[in-house]
Amino acid sequence: MAKQKFDREVIKNVIEKSKTKRKIAQLTIKIDSRLDDALVKLAKALNISKNKLIEETLFESGIIEEVEENYYD
Numbered sequence: 001m002a003k004q005k006f007d008r009e010v011i012k013n014v015i016e017k018s019k020t021k022r023k024i025a026q027l028t029i030k031i032d033s034r035l036d037d038a039l040v041k042l043a044k045a046l047n048i049s050k051n052k053l054i055e056e057t058l059f060e061s062g063i064i065e066e067v068e069e070n071y072y073d
Contacts, residue, residue: 015062027064029054 031039036050043050058064 011063 039050039053043053046053048056055064
């Protein structure tokens with residue numbers, strides 16, 4: 001429990017510090033193939049694209065604030 005609280009504080013601090021920096025035009029991430037497979041399955045079950053699923057997850061978690069939709073489903 002203490003570790004979770006610590007992890008949340010670290011994430012909050014990173015988010016707060018990143019708000020004062022320049023805006024990012026594009027984000028590229030590398031993920032494990034097993035995670036990719038899980039995201040594909042979940043996205044299909046929800047009838048949305050994998051990119052949209054990732055976007056919504058990051059948005060809801062507070063990691064990102066705004067997304068310009070410039071990708072194709």
